[in-house]
Amino acid sequence: MTTSQTGSARSRRKQVTVTDIARACGVSRATVSLVLRGSPLVHADTRARVEAELKKQRYVYNRAAANLRRQTSSSVALLINDLSNPFFAEFAAGVDEALGEEGYVTLLGSTGESPQRQLAVLGSLVEHGPAGIILSPAEHSDGAALQRLLGAHTPALVFNRALPDVDWDFLALDNERGARLATEHLLSLGHRRIAFYGGHADSSSCRQRRQGYVAAMRAAGIEPDAAWLVECAPTRFEAARQTGELFACAPEATAAVCYNDNVALGLMLGLSARGVRPGADFALTGFDDIAEAALSTPPLTTLAAQPRACGRLAAELLLQRVRDPGAAPRRVIAPVTLVVRGSSGAAAM
Amino acid sequence: MTTSQTGSARSRRKQVTVTDIARACGVSRATVSLVLRGSPLVHADTRARVEAELKKQRYVYNRAAANLRRQTSSSVALLINDLSNPFFAEFAAGVDEALGEEGYVTLLGSTGESPQRQLAVLGSLVEHGPAGIILSPAEHSDGAALQRLLGAHTPALVFNRALPDVDWDFLALDNERGARLATEHLLSLGHRRIAFYGGHADSSSCRQRRQGYVAAMRAAGIEPDAAWLVECAPTRFEAARQTGELFACAPEATAAVCYNDNVALGLMLGLSARGVRPGADFALTGFDDIAEAALSTPPLTTLAAQPRACGRLAAELLLQRVRDPGAAPRRVIAPVTLVVRGSSGAAAM
DNA sequence: CTGAAAGCGCTTACAG
């Protein structure tokens, strides 16, 4: 138990239990339990009587008690950085939807990109005994510490960002291919001096996107200058603020592959502020296809990842792992598709 | 227990329990339990020995077992329509954040605006024994059925949309005042023939927003024509599609107060498609201040509701109710502020 | 300050 405060509310005044139902029907608690679990062993008449009584007394199944006795769990924990990021909100919606269909409930937790909070929240979530955990790690997470915290108890699936030193399942976007598609698209429009803007070089997703960019450039016979890879925190604000930095490093660039949509949208603001018209004077692409991407001016060419489908897939992979804890860890790549809009050079809508 | 499929996973292989710790330390299980719960009754030396052993054996507290024995709960259920709506995603983030601080975990459920699914999901959530429920009801919810399902067991707080026939706490945005502010703003810019576009007249939030609009118009000496109140499903797509409808009903209108941001963004598309420039030829306002509002062309004048703060407030209100089930039901109104941007007539950015 | 015992609501062999 953590030392933190612990909300615990006195609840259920005089809960109706199997004992009440059994007594009212003149059968044993075992029989009521068998009815509840849909066992074929119970005589049809008995079953009907019990079911009527369950309804009459408004019986509510106590899943926690059943789980305790059966040594099972009917929950899965979902730990993400922040629901206010639409990509993760959609992902969470997909996870919850798929888990619900399989009879599991989602325990929510969020970290706000803080590895400390991540450990604390995870520590609290495991006390609720989830069957497994879907974790989209905070940046700079300590994989070993997380692994230690979960022990061998609880299987986990890591989403989106590789975690060092763990042997859990991993689901990631096809970052490398996505960035390659974006770069090839810009190349096909005639751009040669293309920068890569945004992200932290020490994050796995940034590294992979950079690799895709470099691969596409080389395939076109261009050796990208190291200075063309410009770091920047992946937020709209920072991307706008550091637009000058980008042009200081790559003054001759005519286009940029951006780390993600937020960076691209921020860059568009930064360009406009300098009198450079995005899409017309300078081409750029994003990554994620968040809702704003289609609504910006010009609309943003980007890579669509279907976060809801990813969420569903994550839930399914985790449940497979829960059912078969012995299987070898898996790496699954979710595909990503290029969505061409005005920002890469076509006329704005 | 519902008849639906029920995921339940065999988990925890050989969990470490208080018994293991007690045995290793040569004390009773009661003593270990007292240490866990921070009781001052335990001798400092004993406590230290037990705590060392807890760490050594990687003990994980089983909150479900404790809750069963103590007849308490450490979870709260959150039932919303859809996380992919950014307003509700922010709300959920606020709820989860505030609940976490109080030691509760959030059980997530979503309804997709279906009253049937809402009943089913709620039925499944109550089996997990939450201390309370925060419910943002689906449209056309059956309040009586929901009340019956929860019984007197579980306190609930209703958010955003009034529910008939229930005596639960209620937290709502100040719809009436928000629409009044928006209308007054358009009036102050010189508009006289202002329509109200979007929403279903039978939803409480739409009725309240319409009331605010009507009140502001009357206060300005204008009796709004009934035809100027045009219904439309509150989605971007429908609002764009029915733009013609709006002008058929209110051909002389020069401005519109829209039910929400999605309606306003859809109307902007519909206007542009007809060659009418939003913000320049026709003024409009939204409601909610979703992230896209600031990024549209022109940016959208709208009402900001601080969904995250609403979520925190909802969590706090619910926990108060959990602690004092006897108190009279409360109605709380969350304030809303006007954010003026280009769509209502000022020059676009 | 510590321990033995009972019990939260459920399920599951095991008899019958």
Added chain:
DNA sequence: CTGAAAGCGCTTACAG
């Protein structure tokens, strides 16, 4: 097909 009994992991009076 049904019932008596034990037990999941924890907590809490109650003795000592």
